[in-house]
Structures are given as C-alpha cells and as structure tokens.
Amino acid sequence: MSAAALAAFRVLDLSESIAGQYCCRLFADFGADVTLVESPEGSDIRRVAPFHPTDGDSLLFFHLNLGKRSVTVDRASEAGQAELLALMRQADLAVVGLDADREALQRANPHAVVALVSDFGADGPYRHWHSCEMIVQALSGMMHVNGAGDREPLYGAGHRAHYAAGVGAYIMALAALYARPRIGRGQQVALDVAMNTAAMAPPATLEYAYSGMQDPRGERRSPFMVVQCRDGWVSTWVHLHLWTGFCRALELPALEHDPRFARGKERQDNWAALTEIVQKRVAEWSGDDCLARLLRERIAAAKAYTPVQLWSGTPHLQQRNYWEAVPTKWGARPILGPAHRFGATPRRVQSGPPELGADNGQPFSLLRDRSAAVIDPPHEVKPGHGPLAGVRVLEFTTAWAGPMAGRILAFLGAEVIKVESASRPDTWRMHNAVVQAKRYPDGEPGARPYNRAALFNSQNHNKLGLTLDIKHAKGLAAMQKLAAVSDVVICNFTAGTLDRMGAGYGTLRKLRPDIIVVEMPGFGNSGELSKAAANGATMEMAAGMCAMIGYPDGAPTTTGQVYPDPMGGYNGAAAVLTALMHRQATGEGQCIEMSQVEASMQFIGEELLYAIAAKEDPVRHGNRVRWAAPHDAYQAAGDDAWVAIAIATDEEWRRFCVIMGNAALAADRRFATFEARWKHQDVLRQPITAWTRQHDKHLIANRLQAAGIRGAPVNTPKDVMESPYLAARKAFVPLNHPEAGRHAYMTLPFRFDLTPGGQYRASPCLGADTRKILIDIAGLSPQEVDELDREGVTSSIPA
Secondary structure, three states: OOOOOOOOEEEEEOOOOOHHHHHHHHHHOOOEEEEEEEEOOOOHHHHHHEOOOOOOOOOOHHHHHOOOEEEEEEOOHHHHHHHHHHHOOOOOOEEEOOOOOOHHHHHHHHOEEEEEEEOOOOOOOOOOOOOOOHHHHHHHHHHHHOOOOOOOOOOOOOOOOHHHHHHHHHHHHHHHHHHHHHOOOOOOEEEEEEHOOOOOOOOOHHHHHOOOOOOOOOOOOEEEEEEEOOEEEEEEOOHHHHHHHHHHHHOOHHHOOOOOOOOHHHHHHOHHHHHHHHHHHHHHHHHHHHHHHHOOOOOEEOOOOHHHHHOOOOHHHHHOOEEEEEEEEEEEEEEEOOOEEEEEOOOOOOOOOOOOOOOOOHHHHOOHHHHHHHHOOOOOOOOOOOOOOEEEEEEOOOOOOOHHHHHHHHHEEEEEEEEEOOOOOOOOHHOOOOHHHOOOOOOOOOOHHHHHHHHOOOOOOOOOEEEEEOHHHHHHHHHHHHOOOOOEEEEOOOHHHHHHOOOOHHHHOOOOOOOOOEEOOOOOOOOOOOOOOOOHHHHHHHOOOOHHHHOOOOOOOOOOOOOOHHHHHHHHHHHHHHHHHHHHHHHHOOEOOOOOOHHHHHHHHHHHHHHHOOOOOOOOOOOOOOOOOHEEEEEOOOOOOEEEEEEHHHHHHHHHHHHOOOOHHHHHOOOHHHHHHHHHHHHHHHHHHHHHHOHHHHHHHHHHHHHOOOEEEOOOOHHHHOOHHHHHOOOOOEEEEOOOOEEEEEEOEEEEOOOOOOOOOOOOOOOHHHHHHHHHHHOOOHHHHHHHHHHHOOOOOOO
C-alpha cells in the first residue's frame, strides 16, 4: 500500500466555518499535516450543537476536525501575527475566512495557496450579509422546490450546503496545488458558500431561461413516490421502461393497462391517484419486503433509513464494514466511514479531534521553511489556462452526478470526452421521455429534442461529445485506444458496469498503468444493495437525510430535485483531484470506488453521531433548528412569495420586533427569551406573517440584513437569474448552442487568480465531436472512422 495521497502537504486551517473546517478535514483524511489555528478561547464551532448527550462536547466540531492538530494564536496581538506568519512559511495551503490578511499570508509564502472560504465573498452587494443554511438554500432556488405547495417551503436539514462548499473548497485548493509545479508558485483562490449552493441547485434556472416557464411550487412532475409500510417508509422512482416490472413487483397487474396509468403522460397526470393505490397495497408489508420486490425488478428504490437504523439496522453497511472508531479521552468513539475507497491510498483517520492548544510550543523552526521553495515559472501563465490543463478524462456517465463531476473537471481545464451511444444516450437528454415544454427553448422540443434538453445542457459544458457503441468489437477497440491516452475514467453506473463494458480498471491499467478510474455507484461495489439502481431521490432516503426533512405530521421528504446528485458530482471530482495529486507525486494511478450514499452521509455527520450517542432518531420539525427561534419561511406579499427569517439571540429578536413595528411583542413573556420563543414557535407564525404579508420578500430581507438579522427571499428560478449577488459574481455565462440557441448558463464557483477555469463552450450535441476524437486523439484513420459509421458504431441518432 502506498503512502497517503496528500502526505507531502502541510495545511493551516484558519477558518471559523463549517465549509473551511470540512475542507481541511478532507486534507487530513488523506494524510496531510493539518493544524487548526484557534483563538485562545477556541474555535467558535467547539460551542455549536449538537452536543454529545453524556460528554457534552460538540459533535459538529468532532466530525469536522478529526485528525488535526491544534495551536492557539492571539491574532489580535503583534506576537500572534508574527507566530502566524512563521506558521505560514511552513505551509503549502492556508484555508481562511474574511478576517485573514490574505495578502500578508501570500507575501510570507508565495509558494503556498491561500484559499478564502466565506458565505458571500469579500466584495459584492451581499458581502455584509449574515447567513446560515436556510439563508443560502433560500437564495439558491433550492428551497423554493422543497415541500408542499400549500405550506411553507422547507430548507432541508443540517448544514449540507456548507459541507458541499467544503468539498468545493477542497477541489479548488487541490487544483491550485496541482498547478503549482507548472506555474512555479502558489496563488489565491476563493469560493462563496452562496454561489456554490446556487451552482448545485436544480437546473430550473436554465429551464426558465429556455422557456420562460417555472413549475408552481410543490408540483413535482417526476415519477417518484414515498409510501408507508408497516415498519417504515419506502421510496421509489418508476422509469417509463420499468412500468411492467413495477406492476409485477407490487402484484397489481390491473394497473399496467389502466388508462390512467398505462402511458407516461397519463401516469404523471394521475400520479397522486397512483400513489394512493400503491400506499394501500403496501401498508401491511414490511419495508424490507417491499424494497426487495422493487429491487428484483431493477426499479430504483430505497428505505427511508433513520440515523439509528444506519448505525445498527442496515445489513448493507455492516457487510461493507462501514462504521469505524477513533480513540478519544472518553474512549473509542464511532466515526463515519470513508466517502471514497481508494485502492492505493485509502483514507486514514489518525486521531480524534484535537484538544484546544494541544500542539502549542511545537518547535516551528525545526520544520522546513516552504517559502524558500519558490521558483520562477517555467513558462508564461496564459489567462484562462485552467489548473488541470493537460489532463484528459474519459466520461461514462448519465444524468446529474457523474456529468457534474466531469463538468467540474472540464471547468478546471481538463479535456473531458463525454461517451454515449445511440442505443444509450445520457438519460438527461430526455430521449423517449414524457415531453415537458419547460425543458426546451421556447417550449418546443424541435426535430432533435435530445440536443435541446435543458437538463443535459446544464451539466455538460466544455466537453467533447463522442458516440460509440462499445458493445461492438470495433467500438470497444476504439474506446480502449482512447483509454490508453487518457488520464482519468469516471463512471456513475451501477456496480460492475465498467467491467461488463470492457473498461474495468483491471483492463485499463494494462493499457495505461498510471490511469485513474473512479466508479460512482449509488451503494458501492459490495454489499447486498450494490446492484440496486439508484438516483438522487432514493439516495437521499438511503443516506438518512429524509428522516430529518418534512412537516411534523408528514412523510419523510426529499430535497426538491434530489440534493445527493450534485453532492455526488462534487465528491466524484474530489476523488479525481486527490488521485491526481498522488499520481503527480509518485506516478501511480489507482481505482477509486465512491458510494454516493456513503459520501452523502458525511454531510449530516454530526446528526448521525448524535442519534447514535443519544440512541434516538430525530423528529421532523419543518424548518425548526436548535440554535434559532423563529427559524422559518413566512408568506410575503405577492403570489406564493416567501421570506426566510432566522433569529438567534434575544437582542436580534428585539430589533426584529422594532422593524415589524411591534415592539410590545418583544416583551411578551411567551417570546422574550430564546427558550420561550422556541417553545412557542407555532404561536409566533401569526404575528410575523401578519407583517410579512404586507411587504415584498426582497425588501424584507434587505431591511433585516441591514439590522444584522438573517433574512433572505425564497428565490424562484426567475429570482435566481435576476439576483444582484449572482450578477456581481458573473454567475451566468451566455453561450451559443448550435441547436438550442444563445442562453445564459450557471457557471461554477471556483475562482483562481493565476489559473482561472472557465465555461466557454455549450454542451455538445449527440456525437458532435466523434470524428475529431477518433482521428485526432484515438489515432484512427479516416477510413476506419468511415467504416465505424457505416456499421452504426458511431451513430448519432438515438435508437
């Protein structure tokens, strides 16, 4: 087994954020020497719930800071600043917040990367805004699609957007470190949590840009249902081609040809009636029985696991030896298993979180001064030359998670080849799907709707498009020639698919010994669920997230258009960057398995650990959280307009009451203290809504933020496209598509001052670059390509 992938790197964690500390936790997982630099009072996150029910320590801090060192530095003092700069001279990377003097850190060590991770950035119209999970979810457009249409929208659970931003920061920092040998120095990079969240939100903004249409809130036009069995909830996604199998699995043969359900369009129109029938059928079944029946028919399905079930009642995780433990002063404590399983350089969590100042007095002078490693750049750094320039990626993916991983790599400068076939195009091209006008320019599918679909065109920028039937011997041979000159292969199909395609790691490493292969199955390559079909909705259920999302009297609820899909894209790209860093240092490739469910579980890690320690599952409470009251969405003026408001302290509450023109409410004994407000949140809805209904949601948010109170409009797709914050970030890039026309596309949030990435090319039409790829990259002759075309191997017309 090789040394840890990032063992050569030293990281300073100067952040006071979930995103920053999770970014640095990932570095520690893969062997980097990470030091958390804290104030003498300790990181604020040490005082953030949930707390261990017996030991009292913060489980959020625990989860974010495994494997790190801790030193205390008084950054307000001259001596503290000198100590900090001494640390910086020994570092490869510093992850910082807005309070850091980034220029001074860069001057102290030009060879290092300085990564700013903040909620809204150091400039722009929202730079002074106050944030939390609900605020960024509201601004992103994600919250708008969560929850029932006749009730308040839901923000989700935990701090998932901030964890996602942590993965984004990790990707960004690794990319800058990867570019360092080429450009001869470090650089400054930056990521905003708010823009990162918007970039991961559903493609509803592009649908709106294409068609001017947006669904009414709560109207979900997807074949997904959640039903209650006698011992829990089961979710399922019914693809068109599996309708017969679905009816067979549920022993409901009469449904198959029922005119309400027999065809896809009618089925969607009558989805509520179908769900009611299915609910009655499975009410007395066990969840395990229902799930087994569906999986036998290859239907995407999952139980809505609770955190306690994930710990002790999920055979699949037990078969995969998922849960681990670390020693602490309280004894061994459980920790979540790895998000990625690396063949050569697996994650190694060396210790629990550090005690405050445990590494004070370390003889810094004996450590290597890395600032001396600066060298002149070997050549001029060209603007727009991304940090992954020169990396070639072969992408076998579909839908959202896999394509988003490839999209991130392409944004960072890699050459990404999107491989499809006429018989199996990417499912987000919507070929043979129920037509929804909102997904096409001007609401028109056109002659080739598979090239005009907003879903596909939202996730495949910068890529080259190749159609190749690798079930054909000549197609397989051509693919293997491409693999021999590629650095990375990524795939998000079910376990074993790459091997069946003739593109498994064992085959590809014979063609190129240092190749990196990342497989992204929903449930991993082993365990009883490994062959289960999955998508974002069922994975969110399986990861334990939905047990925490929903109204108190309702079913577990997914996050709009299924959050684990973009999470999977980020986690997949993070795996590739980690492996590239190891290969850059050693020349060694490897195979990586990333269970998207297990990787998503990290994003609610502290909640899982709390449930395990307390031996009880969370209760669904709508938008309520431990630390704020009120914390909810309230109806504003206008048609289905909402504003998110979060009040953490009694002082904020008093200021809020003044803004509402109801100062007397602040003195009401039911609301005067945090504890009283938390207890009476239901009663609070009426007086707050009486005020919010009178005002525009954007004006309310601006007034609250100006007073230091967290508030945000619950943005629709139209609002997102008109956001002043995103406009200042240049978040929408106009691109010309040969069949969809010119539209504005959401870009990615990674900012580099020396090696900027970019979004410069619209998603490819099916097979658009096939000839160029096979001749210029794979080395086939024009005659050989003509022969493949005649035999249908490279057809660009879907079957």
